[in-house]
Amino acid sequence: MPELPEVEIVKQSLDKKIKYKKIKNVLIRNRNLRFKIPLKFEKQIVQKTIKKISRFSKYLIIHLIDNSSFIIHLGMTGTIHILEKNKKNFNTNLSFYSARQLPKKHNHIEIKFDKINMIYNDPRRFGFIKFFLNKKNLINYFKDLGPEPFSNSFNINYVVNYLKGKDKNIKNFLLDQKFVSGIGNIYASEILFLCKIKPLKKAKNLSIYDYKKIIYFSRYVLKQSIKKGGSTIRDFKNIHGDTGKFQKEFRVYQRENLNCLKKGCKGIIKKKNITNRSTFFCNSCQK
Numbered sequence: 118m119p120e121l122p123e124v125e126i127v128k129q130s131l132d133k134k135i136k137y138k139k140i141k142n143v144l145i146r147n148r149n150l151r152f153k154i155p156l157k158f159e160k161q162i163v164q165k166t167i168k169k170i171s172r173f174s175k176y177l178i179i180h181l182i183d184n185s186s187f188i189i190h191l192g193m194t195g196t197i198h199i200l201e202k203n204k205k206n207f208n209t210n211l212s213f214y215s216a217r218q219l220p221k222k223h224n225h226i227e228i229k230f231d232k233i234n235m236i237y238n239d240p241r242r243f244g245f246i247k248f249f250l251n252k253k254n255l256i257n258y259f260k261d262l263g264p265e266p267f268s269n270s271f272n273i274n275y276v277v278n279y280l281k282g283k284d285k286n287i288k289n290f291l292l293d294q295k296f297v298s299g300i301g302n303i304y305a306s307e308i309l310f311l312c313k314i315k316p317l318k319k320a321k322n323l324s325i326y327d328y329k330k331i332i333y334f335s336r337y338v339l340k341q342s343i344k345k346g347g348s349t350i351r352d353f354k355n356i357h358g359d360t361g362k363f364q365k366e367f368r369v370y371q372r373e374n375l376n377c378l379k380k381g382c383k384g385i386i387k388k389k390n391i392t393n394r395s396t397f398f399c400n401s402c403q404k
C-alpha cells in the first residue's frame with residue numbers, strides 16, 4: 118500500500134507533467150472504485166486547467182483554475198500512468214505496484230491533455246476519486262483527520278494532550294489517522310525503532326521525552342524516505358522509471374530474526390501482529 122512518501126513522489130512527478138495543462142477530455146471506463154464515480158464527474162473537470170498539485174496525508178489533490186478540485190486516493194493498488202504522444206509506453210507508471218507498460222486491464226479513468234494522457238489504474242479498486250466545488254468543501258473533507266507529522270500542529274502540547282491517560286498501545290496511535298495523518302505500517306515500525314520505544318507500550322506510560330522523540334523521528338523517517346524516492350516494494354517507480362531506495366534503509370521492517378542494527382545492541386528483530394498489522398521491533402533496545 119502506498120504510504121505518505123510514495124504519494125509525495127507521485128505528487129512531485131505529476132507536478133512536472135500536468136501542471137498548467139488544460140483537461141481536453143475525460144474518459145471513464147469503469148466507475149466502480151471504492152466509491153462509485155458520479156456521472157457528472159467528467160463535466161465537472163473538463164476544459165479546466167490544472168492550477169497546482171498538492172498532497173495531504175495519502176491524498177493527492179488536483180487544484181483546478183476555478184478553485185474547484187478533485188482528490189485521488191490510491192487505496193491498495195491504485196497507480197497513475199502518464200502516456201506521452203510520440204513516446205513508447207515504457208515506464209509510464211507513477212506509483213506503487215507498477216508495471217513497465219500500461220496494463221491492459223483496470224484502466225478506470227483517462228484524463229486527456231494536449232499530447233499527454235493521464236490514466237488511473239486500480240485492479241483491487243480500493244482507491245477513489247472525489248470532486249469538490251470549492252476550497253471550503255475540500256478543507257471540510259479533511260476536518261476529522263489529525264495533522265501531518267510535518268505540520269506545526271503536531272507539536273508537544275498536542276501530542277501530550279492527545280495521548281495522556283490513553284490505554285491503547287503507541288503503535289496503534291501512530292496508525293490512527295485522527296491522531297496523526299499519513300504514517301503507515303512500514304514507517305510506524307521504523308519510527309518506534311529510532312525512538313527505542315516498544316510498539317506495544319501503552320501511550321499513557323510514555324514520558325515527555327518519548328513524546329518528543331516520536332515527533333522528531335516521525336518527521337525524520339518520512340523525510341528520509343521522500344529523499345530516497347520512497348520505498349520500492351514490488352516495483353514502485355517514479356516518473357523517470359527509477360525505483361525508490363528507502364527499502365534499503367529499513368532498520369526493522371521485514372528484518373525478522375536478523376541482528377539489531379543499533380551499534381552495540383545484541384538484540385534480534387522480532388515480528389508481532391498488532392491489530393492484524395505486522396510489526397517489527399528489537400527485543401533488546403526498544404523498551
Ligand SMILES: [Zn+2]
Pocket residue numbers: 377378379382383384385399400401402403
Ligand atoms: Zn536493538
